[in-house]
Amino acid sequence: MLRLCHVRFALFLIANLDRVRTECPLGWQHYNNSCYFFSSESLNWYLAQSACRGHDARLAEIETKDRQDYITDLAKRFNHYNYWIGGRDDIIESRWIWSSTDKLLTYTNWGPNEPNGGTGENCLSMYAPWTWQWYDMTCSASQQFICEKNFHNSEEIIG
Template sequence: MVNNFSFLFSLFLAFAILPDKASSECPLGWHHYGMSCFFFSHEAYDWFVSQSSCRAHNARLAEVETKAQSDTLINLAKTNGPGQSYWLRGRDDVIEGVWMWASTDRAFNYTDWYPGQPDNSGGNENCLHLYAGFGLKWNDAICTYKNRFICEKEYSGDGSEVIG
């Protein structure tokens, strides 16, 4: 009986310490989804500093392109920082009401706005975030507000990083 237990325990330890391919595809602390790696900050900064922080990691603020991706990021946000809001890469500062991804100037092809949003309350809400007060649905906010943020970098599939 002891030998069986020792064997099974050794087998369990071997599997427990083997690197998990899914988690080793992205840098430590990043989460893999699709062809991207995502990082959830623990610090709160304005949109501009958040974008710079992502760039310092060869990444950018995250884009959300599908419902499945949105659901995954929301679940990760709830796990990584319950009750926190997170900056995304969207902005409408070039043409008010025309929301685009900041680095590509591509219009959104998927949205997850909270009902009644975006509303440009106060006439100066030009940056996109997942707002905790709205169940992590999209909201427009003043870019100088401090929120946590989500960085995204592409995953190449062969273990090397591709700058996103």
């Protein structure tokens, strides 16, 4: 009986060898329906966004506490840097939107006295000393960034 199971399993593998599950790209981290990449390069917010687009991605958009907790946990493991994420208020001051959709932020994780609306502080960052709570920052500052792309949990036929 055991041998028959092995034969059936082997036939199943052979029949499905041309199908593979798509995964997040190498170096990206999977969470729910997204893949995340933590840069080691420091760029200003605009160049960071462009770098993400070069990978068919966007600056990360954190829309829930669960997602914030996951990203904070990864940030702790990778290093202790500040990171750009995809929010901005450069169109209307104090009206924070996600850059890829122009939708208002419905979840926030602002640090103490943030956003403080300082001169030219129109881009959203996660601040390491505050356990990656959010703060508004001058977009021209250089820091690392987090890219996000959609995770497609589908089968792809090869060959």
